[in-house]
Amino acid sequence: MSFLDRYASVLSQYDVLGAFWVNIQLTFWAAIGSFVLGCLLALMRISPIASLRGFGATYVQLLRNTPLTILMFIAVLGVWTQLQIKLSGDFQQNFFNFAVVALSLYHAAFVCEAIRSGVNTVPVGQAEAARAIGLSFLPSARLIIFPQALRGSITPLGNTLIALTKNTTVATAASVAEASGLMKTMIEFNSDIVIAIFLTFAMCFVVIVIPMGLITTWASRKWAVKR
Amino acid sequence: MSGVNKHFGDLHVLKDIDLTVHPGEVVVLIGPSGSGKSTLCRTINRLETIDEGEITVDGVPLPAEGKALAKLRSDVGMVFQAFNLFAHKSVLSNVMLGPMKVRGKSKKQAQELAMALLEKVGVANQAQKLPAQLSGGQQQRVAIARALAMRPKVMLFDEPTSALDPEMINEVLDTMVALAKEGMTMIVVTHEMGFARKAAHRVIFLSDGQIVEQSTPEEFFTNPQSERAKDFLGKILNH
Ligand SMILES: Nc1ncnc2c1ncn2[C@@H]1O[C@H](COP(=O)(O)OP(=O)(O)OP(=O)(O)O)[C@@H](O)[C@H]1O
Ligand SMILES: [Mg+2]
Numbered sequence: 001m002s003f004l005d006r007y008a009s010v011l012s013q014y015d016v017l018g019a020f021w022v023n024i025q026l027t028f029w030a031a032i033g034s035f036v037l038g039c040l041l042a043l044m045r046i047s048p049i050a051s052l053r054g055f056g057a058t059y060v061q062l063l064r065n066t067p068l069t070i071l072m073f074i075a076v077l078g079v080w081t082q083l084q085i086k087l088s089g090d091f092q093q094n095f096f097n098f099a100v101v102a103l104s105l106y107h108a109a110f111v112c113e114a115i116r117s118g119v120n121t122v123p124v125g126q127a128e129a130a131r132a133i134g135l136s137f138l139p140s141a142r143l144i145i146f147p148q149a150l151r152g153s154i155t156p157l158g159n160t161l162i163a164l165t166k167n168t169t170v171a172t173a174a175s176v177a178e179a180s181g182l183m184k185t186m187i188e189f190n191s192d193i194v195i196a197i198f199l200t201f202a203m204c205f206v207v208i209v210i211p212m213g214l215i216t217t218w219a220s221r222k223w224a225v226k227r
Numbered sequence: 228m229s230g231v232n233k234h235f236g237d238l239h240v241l242k243d244i245d246l247t248v249h250p251g252e253v254v255v256l257i258g259p260s261g262s263g264k265s266t267l268c269r270t271i272n273r274l275e276t277i278d279e280g281e282i283t284v285d286g287v288p289l290p291a292e293g294k295a296l297a298k299l300r301s302d303v304g305m306v307f308q309a310f311n312l313f314a315h316k317s318v319l320s321n322v323m324l325g326p327m328k329v330r331g332k333s334k335k336q337a338q339e340l341a342m343a344l345l346e347k348v349g350v351a352n353q354a355q356k357l358p359a360q361l362s363g364g365q366q367q368r369v370a371i372a373r374a375l376a377m378r379p380k381v382m383l384f385d386e387p388t389s390a391l392d393p394e395m396i397n398e399v400l401d402t403m404v405a406l407a408k409e410g411m412t413m414i415v416v417t418h419e420m421g422f423a424r425k426a427a428h429r430v431i432f433l434s435d436g437q438i439v440e441q442s443t444p445e446e447f448f449t450n451p452q453s454e455r456a457k458d459f460l461g462k463i464l465n466h
Contacts (some may be wrong), residue, residue, distance in 0.1 A: 048292075125311035128274055129370075133325040133377055134301025136294065143328060148315050225314045226359035 003193070010190050010197070019182040020204055026099060026168040026178065031161055033104030038111025039146070045112065046119055046145070048137055056112065063109040071102040072173040092177070099171035103164060110160045118153025119145060123227075151223045158216025162209050179204065231280035233266060233436075240266050242436040244280070248381070253413045255423040255444070258433035259459055264416040267433065268385045271414065272303040285380050301329050304374030304382040308390050310366040312358035312373070318345065319354040322373045329377065337376075344372040348402050364395030368402055381412040388419060418463055420448060432456045 001009075044056035063071075075098040079085050087097035122145055130140035150157075169180035183201045187194050233241040240263045248254050256264045269275040271282060273289050273296060282289045284303060290296045313321050322341035326332040332340070345351040348368040350361070358366055367387055374382060384403065388396045400422045407413055407426035417423070423430055423444045430447040432440040434455045440447065451457045 123309075123311075125307060125309050126313065129305075129307065129311035129313065131274065131297075132272060132300055132303075132305040133373065134297045134299075134329040135325075136297040139328055143324065144313055151315065226357055227314050 003196075007193055007196050010186065010193060011200070014182060014186055016179070016182065016200070016204070019177065019179040020208075022096075022171075022176065022178040023165070023168045024208070026096070026103060026171055026176070027161075027165045029100045030103035030107060030164055030168070033100060034107035034111050034160075034164065035157075037104060037108035038115060041108060041112035042115035042119065042149075043141060043146075045116060046141065060109045060112055063106055064113070066106070068102070068106050068167055068170045069173050071106055072099065072170055075099070075102040076174045095175045096171075099168075099174040099176045102174065103167065103171070107160060107164045107167070110163065111157065114153045114156035114160055115146075115149055117156055118149035118151070121152035121225075122148045148225050151220075151225050154216055154220035154223065158212060158220070161216075162212050165209055165212065166205060228271070228282040229280055231267075231270065231277050231282060233263075233270065233275065233277045233279075240436050241270070241277070244436075244438060246431070246438065248412060248414060250380075250412050251410045252429065253407045253411075253415065253427045255427040255430045256414065256416045256433055257418060257423070257430055257459075258439075262433045263436040264433055265385050268305075268383050268414060268416055271381075271383055272300045272305055274305075297329075301325065301377050302380045304377060304379035306367070306370050306374055306382065306384045306387050308386040310358070310363070310370045310390070312366055312370055314358055317355055317357060318350065318361065318369050321358065321369060322376050325373065325377045340376055341372070344375050345369070347375075348372045349398070362395060363391045364398045367391065367395075367399045371399075371402055371406070375406075381414065382406070384413065384415040384417065386416050386418075388417065420444075424448070432459070434459070 041056045041059060044052040045060075047053060076095065080087075080094065080098060086094055087101070088094040126144055126148065127140060130144040135143065168178060171178050172181040172184075179201060183197060186197050190197065228247075229245045231241055231244040232239070244267060246254075256267065258264055266275055270277050271284070284299060287299070290299055312318070313324065316324065319338070319341055322344060323334070323337040326337040326340055327334065342351060342354065345354055348371055350365050350368050350372070353361055353365060353369075358369065361369065371387075387403070388399050391399065396419070400419060403413070403415070403422060404426045413426075415422070415427070427444050429441060430444050431438055432447065432451075432453070432455075440451065440453045440456050442452075447456070448460065451460055
């Protein structure tokens with residue numbers, strides 16, 4: 001049997017695209033989760049209330065410095081096995097949901113920092129002008145600061161999204177059947193074409209991630225705030 | 228305001244400031260760099276807090292924070308040296324924002340008001356542009372319109388023309404003179420003597436955080452009393 005035939009027959013035995021689809025779904029939901037949470041954290045970190053600022057800062061330090069794998073284990077072994085908290089009646093869906101939560105909690109810290117770097121690109125005069133016309137903290141954050149900060153943080157937000165996409169492979173630790181787990185299985189049983197399998201999975205990630213980089217570069221130029 | 232004191236760390240920037248500005252009065256604050264003019268201006272809408280003393284606007288003491296402070300600020304217009312127009316919004320939206328989000332006016336009302344004010348300051352034809360597409364003089368006039376849209380009781384100007392190229396200074400000053408003639412209460416930090424002579428009722432000379440001298444523009448510029456004022460005027464006239 002030629003190498004190509006062998007490769008084709010191995011690929012046909014496994015649902016590679018289906019596994020990648022799981023990674024894409026993880027990315028999608030965790031991107032939404034971490035964005036919402038990250039925005040809230042960023043809001044806390046620039047708020048006039050000291051205790052909220054403290055909470056935001058502590059959260060970021062704690063989550064950013066905890067390995068994601070450990071968060072996955074805490075979610076599945078600690079929250080599910082020990083505390084018996086379920087996120088879905090369905091066995092597989094339960095793991096998937098825990099993985100989304102862990103990914104969201106972890107990347108929210110990076111989203112928060114990305115947005116904060118965007119806030120730093122907004123001159124103080126913008127906030128002062130907002131206050132001077134009588135806008136209080138929340139309206140001025142929502143109408144003036146955040147719209148400009150988000151446009152200024154597209155590039156770091158894009159980098160966070162790229163990191164998130166790749167980090168979905170860690171969901172294996174939460175027993176989610178995703179691409180890197182499948183790759184491990186395939187390599188185990190087909191060690192003769194290990195390099196080809198490797199490259200296949202690597203290529204698939206590259207194909208997902210490269211457009212993200214291109215789009216964020218384009219978007220950050222298009223939506224840059226002109227001063 | 229009375230007995231106002233303010234420190235930045237060890238630096239005593241405002242020393243026992245007593246100042247009353249009457250409705251319809253135009254007061255020019257003048258003084259050397261670092262004398263505390265901007266700080267004084269910014270304490271009036273509490274962009275800077277004070278350590279001691281009392282500030283009242285229209286009889287009401289400045290609230291410390293929250294809704295009441297926001298309400299007070301909406302009644303005090305402020306024009307900055309750096310214009311500070313909202314960079315991501317069109318000129319028209321800049322002027323409409325306050326009336327809609329603070330005063331609760333409908334979009335239609337806000338738009339009519341904003342267009343009328345832009346017309347008044349002479350930039351109505353730029354309404355759809357972004358601030359960055361306008362000249363400095365035009366931006367500053369939009370900033371004045373934005374402040375006026377709140378129907379303020381008093382307007383604060385902190386060196387409104389010192390970031391402008393010389394040929395644009397007059398268009399902004401003319402707008403301000405017109406405003407003064409309409410009876411707007413104004414506190415203006417500026418070194419433009421032309422404006423002071425044309426529009427001001429009173430010039431206040433500030434040095435090292437103290438009010439050293441105050442009189443009519445004519446009196447102050449032709450016959451300053453204190454050594455510090457003479458020295459300062461000598462410097463700005465001779466360059
Ligand atoms: N946020 C701040 N923190 C510390 N010191 C400050 C701050 N703002 C102003 N100062 C200091 O307070 C003093 C008064 O500043 P202020 O800006 O009021 O002066 P000014 O009269 O407006 O000067 P200029 O003509 O240069 O604008 C200066 O010595 C300045 O360095
Ligand atoms: Mg100043």
